[in-house]
Amino acid sequence: MNQVVVVGAGLAGVRTVEALRGRGFTGRITLIGQERHPPYDRPPLSKAVLAGDADTSFVETDLEAMEVDFWPGVSAKSLRAGVVETTEGEVAYDGLVIATGSEPIRLPGDGPQHVLRTLDDAHELRATLVPGARIVIIGAGWIGAEVATAARRAGCAVTVIESAPTPLATAVGTEIGARTIPWYDGIDLRLGTMVDSVDEGGVRLVGGEFIEAHVVVTGIGVRPAVGWLADADIDLHNGVVTDEHLRASLPNTVAVGDCAAWWSRRWGTRLRVEHWDTALNAPEVAAATLLGEDAVYDPVPYFWSEQFGHMVQYAGHHPAGDRLIYRGEPEGKWSAVWLTADDTLAAVLAVDRPRDLVQGRRIIGAGHRLDAERLVDPQVVLRDC
Ligand code: FAD
Structure with a gap:
């Protein structure tokens, strides 16, 4: 193997680069990242960055020292065996790492809606969190709860709209979610409420009610960022399907991080985990697999959230x-x-x-x-x- 292409310059992508070099791979590595920034951690975006306690969260890494050919601001558009087509032309590979993460789901409507996925999103949203601003947050999952925490702390008038009967219902169930309802003290928490559309000046609920807002934040979940693989000869089902070695169905290809749906021996099912610990630790296995070693990824999944x-x-x-x-x-x-x-x-x-x-x-x-x-x-x- 002489030429590895890593698509996606988030945590999973950069950790895989480090793991490849750490395992002695001396061939060429090209790292393709849609964002213009060097790799950064996302958890601080909804915590320290949104709260104004930090401006960036760049990953400590030295791409130059690792002799990585880094292409920031470049998107992969499609894939055929041995070639990735990007917005800056084609790049050939004999080893491929798919680490394109996930992307936020948006709601219908013509009104402006913020999402929180990137550093730029965090800066844009932070600028709106000023005392007295009316903020409507759609979704009381992990991101919604953390944004509500920052908005309340900034002195905004906060409404959180959730279609389930409790916060965190999709993630950990309504019984646990019910225990977190008191945390929303001072917030207009509307449970069991569906949004129809995000319109100019606010949010239209199913049933017709209009909730006025200066700022609307949609935090209703993410989907794996695999649209660029739609025409490729690779198994996709809720992300890139891999075996327990993180090996995808296309030869010499691994998938890692939020976009990978791997087979877990421990749980006897396929898992796709959208959390930081997976992006941090799965890359060792992905790199080992790509280099022909026998490694298995079978963690006890872990995550955390800081809210209220x-x-x-x-x-x-x-x-x-x-x-x-x-x-x-x-x-x-x-x-x-x-x-x-x-x-x-x-x-x-x-x-x-x-x-x-x-x-x-x-x-x-x-x-x-x-x-x-x-x-x-x-x-x-x-x-x-
Ligand atoms: P990503 O971080 O999404 O990186 C993928 C990169 O690939 C992106 O930069 C993307 O632009 C790029 N890309 C996508 N498509 C293409 C393409 N076609 N071509 C080129 N590049 C492309 N997890 C926790 O466990 N605890 C937390 O407290 C926590 N807080 C979070 C807070 C926020 C605001 C967010 C957004 C996430 C949080 N997470 C948390 C989740 C965690 O950050 C993710 O699981 C992790 O970032 C996944 O890393 P990744 O490298 O797989 O994907």
Whole structure:
């Protein structure tokens, strides 16, 4: 292999470049990135950057020292075996890394709507968060909650509209989501409410009501950014389909990060995880696979969110769980654990209880069973349950 092309210069893309060089690959590497910026981390965008505590979140890396041919501001348009066609012409490869991440879903309507995916999005949105501004946020998922946190802190009049009966319902279910409703104190939280369109000056709800807004932010989820692969001879289904080695169906091709739907041996299902830890750690496996080594990606998925003064952390795969058990009261620091039918820990969600997260993640990784009776006592540490 002499010429690797990495499409997508986000965290997964740049970490794969580093992993290739770290494993001794000396051939040519071309890194193609649609954005004009060097690679950066996205989690700070909805936290420190939106709050005005930071302006950038660039990844510490040295593309020049790694002799990477970096093409910022260039998009891949299509793919045929051995050639990527870009907005700046064709580039040939004998090894391909697909790391194009995901892109926000927008709502219908002619009115202006912000999304929060890029550094530029964050700067544009930050400029609008001024005292008294009427902000309507559509979606009470992870991004919606974090934007609402920043907007409330900035002194805006905040409305959050969510079609589900609770926040975070799609991510972790309505039972957990209900515990977060009190966090929206001072926010006009409209649950079970559908938006019809984003119009000039506000948002039209299904049923006709119009909610006025200076700023509308749509945070209703993302989809894998694989449109450029539509005509390629590669399996796509909710992203780029890969095996447990992150190998895609096209020869000499791996996919990594938000855009990859990989086979998980641990959970016996296909996973596509839109979180930072995957973009950070899967690249080692992707690089190893591309170089012909035998490596498997089978993590206990992990993510965190900082919202309304709370640190929310999650590890595991709760659809594998059967029973939900709470540790601690909703007003304080608490966690929730999902057990399978045979009392194996499937997932843990910790609110301001980082120790439960760390121990839970290890227990899930080891496949240990827990004693449900002991679990309900938040004083008993998880590893002793
Ligand atoms: P991306 O970061 O999306 O990078 C992909 C890159 O590919 C992009 O720069 C894109 O422009 C480029 N690209 C796309 N298509 C093309 C093309 N055709 N040609 C060339 N380039 C292309 N996760 C957590 O675990 N915790 C958090 O608190 C958290 N907070 C977040 C806050 C925000 C605001 C956002 C947006 C995400 C957050 N995440 C969080 C998720 C995490 O940031 C992502 O999972 C991670 O960025 C995925 O990395 P990636 O490299 O796979 O994709």
